[in-house]
Amino acid sequence: MFIFNKVLKDDALLQGLQAGTTQRRLYENKLYEKYHYLVREACFKHKISQDDAESAYSDAILTVIEHVVSRRFEGRSELKTYLTQIFTNKCVDNIRKNTTNKAEVHTNSIGLEDALAWLPDETQSAVRKLIVESEIETLQQRLRALGDKCREMILAWGEGYSDEEIAQTMGYNTAAVAKTSRLRCLEKLKEKYKSPFGD
Known part of the structure; x- marks a missing residue:
């Protein structure tokens, strides 16, 4: 009987995620909260920070939602099993990325600061200002x-507004729903930066 109820709950969650936009936000929130305890387990299991685990979990939730909505998730496994597998992969990707970034810091012999150090002080200041202005303009366009x-x-x-404040204002x-939406927006912004023309 317990298993049957669990299946029903998964079915209701899946149907809610596949529903219209207003309805879907409610179920996105339920999915996010239902398995959030996996974050704590990941910190212990993978020896990663709370922030890294939260980020990987949010990415995994967004992926699952996308797979459910596009019908890529076919229900061959329980929703929890599917989410856990994606979440684990995201944690491992995060560990690899952090390890690679640390290695790159040690192997890159000359960076921007080193290059700027060769320039006179007034030129350094002008170059830094141009870089900042260019980055701000690029961000605004994206x-x-x-x-x-x-x-x-x-x-x-x-x-500096919290997700709670954003939820109330918007x-x-x-x-949790505001956070999921924000993370989705940040993911879109990252994609804009990956594209050479920002589109």
């Missing part, structure tokens, strides 16, 4: 391309 809702959410988050049901 944010505009995301659309108003994502841009507003990312800017609010960048100014009309999301809970902070």
Whole structure:
């Protein structure tokens, strides 16, 4: 009987995720909260930080939602099993990325700061200013391309507003739903940066 109820709950969750936008946000939140305890387990199992585990979990949730909505998830395994596998892969990817980044820091003999050190002080200052201005302009272009809702959410988050405050201001049901939406927007922003033309 317990297994039957669990299956029913998964079915209800899947149907909710495949429903319309307003309805789906509610079920995205339920999915996020239902298996959030996996974050704590990952910190212990993979010896990663809370932030890295949270980031991997959010990425995994977004992937699962995408797979459910696009019907790529066919229900051959339980939703928890499917999510756990994706989450584990994201944790391992995170560990690999961090290890690679640390190795690159040690192998790159000359960086921007080293190159700037060869320039006179006033030239260094002008170059730094140009770099910052260019980065700000690029960021603004990428944010505009995301659309108003994502841009507003990312800017609010960048100014230090909590997910709770963003949820209240922008009309999301809970902070968890706002966080999931924010992470989706940040993922889109990352994709814009990966594209050579930002589109």
